[in-house]
Structure formats: C-alpha cells, structure tokens
Amino acid sequence: MSAQIIYGKQISDSIREELKVEAESLKQKGVTPGLVVIIVGADPASQVYVRNKAKACEQLGYYSEVVELPADTTQERLLGLIQQYNGNNAIHGILVQLPLPKHIEEKTIIDAIAVEKDVDGFHPQSVGNLMIGDDALLPCTPHGVIELLKRTGNHPAGKHAVVIGRSNIVGKPVAMLLLHENATVTICHSRTPNIVELARQADILVVGVGVPKMVKQDWVKPGAVVIDVGINRMDNGKLCGDVDYDDVVDVAGWITPVPGGVGPMTITMLMANTLKSATRTLR
C-alpha cells in the first residue's frame, strides 16, 4: 500500500490562518509584529526565500523590512546594521539570510543578534534554551518537522525516532525537539557503521544530510513516518530530497514529498517565532 502523503503546504496554510488571527489580536493591543530580513549578495535561491518571507509578513499583517546588501559588504557594516535593528522597537525578529559570502563569519553575525529577536533560533543562547527545554525561539525547520508530525496525528511520544544527519540547523535541534516530545532518539551520521539497520528500526525517520535520494526502501520499516528535510537541486533543475521518494513511498506509512513537504513549514515557523517575539514585549 502507498504511504499517506504529508502535504506541508496545506498544513502551513492552516497554521498561517491561526497566526493571522493571533497577530490581529496582538495588533489590537498596540503591537504589530515586525521582521527584518537581511540578505547579502544575489544568490537567486536566497532571493526567492527572502521575497517569500516578505510576502508571508504581508499576508499575516506584519510589518517587514528587507535589506539587500551587495556581496562585498564588510562584516563591520553588517554588524553595525544588526546593532541598529537590535535597538529598533518596531522590529521583533532579525533574520540574516544564509549562506553569507565567504568573507563574513556566520557565527560572528549570529552571535550579534539580540537573543530575544533571534527568530532563526541559531544564537548560542537560543540553542542552550532549546537544550534545557526553556521557552526558546525554536529553529524554524526543525520546529516545522515537529508540527508536521503532530498535525498528522503522528505524535512522537513513546516512538523510536531515528535522525539521519547531525547539522546544527537540522539534525541536532530536530533530535532535541523529538526528545522533548518524549521520543527515544537515535542520531546517525556519515560515520555510523550500521546506518541502514538503525534506520530500519525507526517508527519516525527524519533525514537531513544533503545527499540526493540516499534513503532507499530497505532503510525503512513498513509503516514508518518518513520526514525528508533535504532539498537538492538536480542537473535537470528539479528538486529532490534525501529520500528516494518513489522507492520508499510503497513501504512507508507516511511520507513528506520534496518539494511541498517540510520546505513550506520553514517560513511559516519563522512567522510563528516573529509573533512570539512580538507577544513577549507585552510582558
């Protein structure tokens, strides 16, 4: 039997409806959620993501600014801009679009963002808050994964979740969030010897490694929930995930497609974080 498809776009749309209502009620209390997105250089994919972030703000009635800087912008100039927005009361979220040009140190930039405006959840203090289970602004893609699971009735509690990939922006935070949801979590990576065997034990398999179509049918337990966080552009221009969708769809119980699975959740969870940050200013 073919897996049930998890349509991220539909789930994302319904979350946005909820956010729009919450934003309206916050605006009634005098606070309009505000986001600034800063992009350095002209990477075409990044430009699309930035445009979509501004569109999402418009759709939800948020205030937004987009700052487009040339590729040769100095680190000092970028740091100065972040300092400016750290002190701007109309802005509740600061997002610097990644990747940055090579001459700018990503870590220095992320560290400079005020933690209460860190809507990407990448600041070391946000990461620490996530680790200890404090009320953190959660990284958007991992948070989106958890929402997809919960909103399809695939609650992680009591399940064996296997995460393939250990990046700071996907693998590690998604594993921590699954743990907070009371899953038993195994993290696999490029040096895991028995990776197929471990993957096959998963009730929930989350994959984020950046290797196109790596996960095949024999990696998946029949009926498992397969969440593909990979977005790889192929030579023919089409996108594919880290899971071989056509191979796995007949064995999995649930599966996210690429495109249209996890991807659309990223910007929606950014909107959720911006609203959360704005709401906190009422305290």
Ligand SMILES: Nc1nc2c(c(=O)[nH]1)N[C@@H](CN(C=O)c1ccc(C(=O)N[C@@H](CCC(=O)O)C(=O)O)cc1)CN2
């Ligand atoms: N500062 C950040 N930079 C980057 C992040 C991030 O979370 N914060 N993530 C990615 C890019 N990204 C948002 O910034 C992003 C990636 C993918 C999608 C998405 O909707 N993908 C679609 C396909 C879109 C397409 O056709 O290209 C999908 O998977 O269905 C949204 C946002 C790196 N940088």
